[in-house]
Each structure stands twice: as structure tokens, then as C-alpha cells.
Amino acid sequence: MEDIRRPENMERITTPELAEKFIEEQLKALREQIGDKKVLLALSGGVDSSVVAALLIKAVGKQLICVHVNHGLLRKGEPEQVIEVFRNQMDANLIYVDATDRFLDKLAGVADPETKRHIIGEEFIDVFAEEARKLDGISFLAQGTIWPDILESEAGIKAHHNAGGLPEDIASRFELVEPVRILFKDEVREVGRALGLPSGMVERQPFPGPGLGVRCPGAITRDRLEAVRESDAILREEFAKNGLEGKVWQYFTVVPDFKSTGVKNGKRTFDWPCIIRAINTTDVMEVTVEHLPAELIDHLVKRITTEVEGINRVLYDYTPKPPATVEYE
Numbered sequence: 001m002e003d004i005r006r007p008e009n010m011e012r013i014t015t016p017e018l019a020e021k022f023i024e025e026q027l028k029a030l031r032e033q034i035g036d037k038k039v040l041l042a043l044s045g046g047v048d049s050s051v052v053a054a055l056l057i058k059a060v061g062k063q064l065i066c067v068h069v070n071h072g073l074l075r076k077g078e079p080e081q082v083i084e085v086f087r088n089q090m091d092a093n094l095i096y097v098d099a100t101d102r103f104l105d106k107l108a109g110v111a112d113p114e115t116k117r118h119i120i121g122e123e124f125i126d127v128f129a130e131e132a133r134k135l136d137g138i139s140f141l142a143q144g145t146i147w148p149d150i151l152e153s154e155a156g157i158k159a160h161h162n163a164g165g166l167p168e169d170i171a172s173r174f175e176l177v178e179p180v181r182i183l184f185k186d187e188v189r190e191v192g193r194a195l196g197l198p199s200g201m202v203e204r205q206p207f208p209g210p211g212l213g214v215r216c217p218g219a220i221t222r223d224r225l226e227a228v229r230e231s232d233a234i235l236r237e238e239f240a241k242n243g244l245e246g247k248v249w250q251y252f253t254v255v256p257d258f259k260s261t262g263v264k265n266g267k268r269t270f271d272w273p274c275i276i277r278a279i280n281t282t283d284v285m286e287v288t289v290e291h292l293p294a295e296l297i298d299h300l301v302k303r304i305t306t307e308v309e310g311i312n313r314v315l316y317d318y319t320p321k322p323p324a325t326v327e328y329e
């Protein structure tokens with residue numbers, strides 16, 4: 001594939017008008033490149049793949065086939081939102097694969113963080129490749145690669161996930177389509193807004209590929225994973241209600257694998273703690289902690305300990321990066 005680079009003097013896309021202009025140019029280029037052929041896209045529901053999907057739906061409609069793999073480590077409501085927005089509202093061709101059991105069975109008893117990440121990554125490729133093999137006559141593979149991905153992989157900071165991860169029989173079948181390749185994240189968001197994607201999708205905080213798996217440290221169990229998912233949903237709901245959504249860079253909960261004694265309705269409990277992490281950053285290399293109002297913390301403690309099964313204590317992580325990383329694994 002031709003190595004398309006961001007022109008040095010390219011104007012930053014900061015307004016709806018500039019986003020519209022970019023969209024018009026891309027639609028034309030995509031229609032020229034794709035013609036009447038079919039395109040495959042792994043649609044996670046994150047900002048980049050969602051914007052790529054919306055662009056391709058506009059450009060080639062049903063010639064796009066989206067595959068949404070639910071690895072069981074997504075946040076509450078995410079698969080439902082992908083189905084609602086893309087299948088129901090945008091009338092896209094969407095294949096939904098619920099691979100939860102497959103992932104959780106493979107991860108059962110695995111406590112080492114790097115092994116967990118490896119299993120999740122490999123299994124994701126396997127599931128996606130299986131779906132791809134079932135489909136005939138697909139010529140293109142679309143990806144939500146953005147400009148920082150290219151820069152980081154060139155600088156050796158992060159391996160850029162491209163078709164290289166796919167088995168050779170699959171990768172060799174496709175030509176790559178990367179319509180947001182020359183954009184920075186804020187520009188992808190501007191384009192997403194202009195394409196009419198819901199704000200909850202466009203303004204989404206970063207979410208790691210291994211998902212809630214890295215927020216359930218050690219060997220993942222279904223009950224502890226559920227406690228992570230439910231407490232995360234409460235945290236997001238309260239941040240939205242208190243005007244913090246889109247203002248704080250990233251916020252989530254972690255449920256570590258140890259228990260402590262508590263008391264509920266006069267009876268002893270022995271349950272997990274729930275750790276809240278809320279951070280701000282510009283480059284993710286250095287991170288500061290968001291200081292929440294005391295009333296909000298009190299409210300979160302009350303909601304999480306009463307509504308989430310298996311939690312009897314809430315802790316707040318005040319550690320910047322360095323020395324801590326953002327995620328726990």
C-alpha cells in the first residue's frame with residue numbers, strides 16, 4: 001500500500017466546516033478506491049473505528065461489513081450501543097459476535113498481566129479471522145489507524161496494530177483502507193461530530209484494548225469482573241451527572257483480588273475493595289490525579305457499596321504517573 005503521510009502544512013481540522021471539507025474529500029477518495037467491492041472492518045465502538053465505519057457507510061453503504069467482537073471485557077452498555085447506532089440507526093451491515101465465554105474460558109486462572117494481554121490479543125485476532133474466513137468476495141480491510149499511531153510505531157514506542165497481526169491467509173487477501181490515517185485524535189472527534197455520531201461515542205474516554213481485563217487484576221473471575229463493570233457504570237453515570245464527562249481525561253474503577261472485613265446490616269462481610277482512578281494528561285506519559293469534590297466521593301462510596309455485589313470498601317487512588325501507570329496491569 002502507498003505510504004500516505006500527513007502533509008507538513010496541513011491545516012488542523014478544528015471546525016465543523018473543515019470537518020465537512022475533509023469528509024467530502026474522503027468520500028470521493030473512498031468511492032474511487034473501493035468501487036463496487038466489499039470492505040471489512042473490526043468495529044470496537046471506540047472513536048477511531050466508529051468514525052471509519054460512519055465514513056464508509058456514507059461512501060459505500062452495504063458494501064461495508066462491520067464485525068463487532070464482544071470479548072466480554074467491554075463496559076456496561078457498549079455492545080448494545082454499537083448495535084443501536086450502527087445496525088439500527090445507520091442501517092449498516094453489522095455482524096455481532098458474542099465471544100465472552102471463549103475469552104473468559106481461555107483467561108480462567110491466568111494471573112500474569114502480560115500473559116493475559118497476550119491471550120486477549122491473540123484470541124481477538126482468531127475470532128476476527130474466523131469471521132473473515134466465512135465471508136466471500138471481500139477486497140479491502142478498513143482500519144482506524146490515526147496519525148499518532150504511525151508516529152509512535154515509527155518511534156518504536158508502541159507496535160501499531162495493523163494487518164500484520166492477522167494470519168497470512170487473511171492478511172494477503174485484503175488491501176488496507178485507512179481513511180483517518182492522517183488525523184490527530186481531536187480531528188477524528190471533529191469529523192465524528194460532523195458525521196452525526198452520538199456525543200457519547202465521539203467524546204469517549206480512552207479505553208484499553210484488553211478492556212476491563214486489566215482492571216480486574218490477577219486471574220479474572222466472572223463475579224469480580226461484574227463488580228468492575230457495575231462500579232464503572234456508576235462512576236460514569238455520576239461523572240456525567242456532575243458535569244465531569246469530557247472534562248476529566250480518564251476515569252474508571254479497579255477491583256483487586258483481595259478481600260477485607262466489613263459490616264452490613266449488623267452482619268460481618270468479607271468482600272473486595274473498589275478503587276477509583278480519575279486522571280488528567282495531555283500526552284499519557286505524565287499524568288496528574290483529578291481531585292474530586294468530597295461530596296461526590298461520599299456519594300460514590302455510598303452507591304458503590306450498596307449497589308455493587310461483593311464490594312464493602314471504596315478507595316481513591318491519589319498516585320500520579322510516574323511512579324504509577326494509569327492502568328493496573
Ligand code: XMP
Pocket residue numbers: 206207208209210250284321324325326327328
Ligand atoms: P498506562 O497504564 O500505560 O496507560 O499508563 C496509558 C494509556 O494507555 C491506555 N492503555 C491502552 N490502550 N491498549 C490500548 O489501546 C492497551 O493495551 C492499553 N494499555 C493501556 C490506558 O487506558 C491509558 O489511557
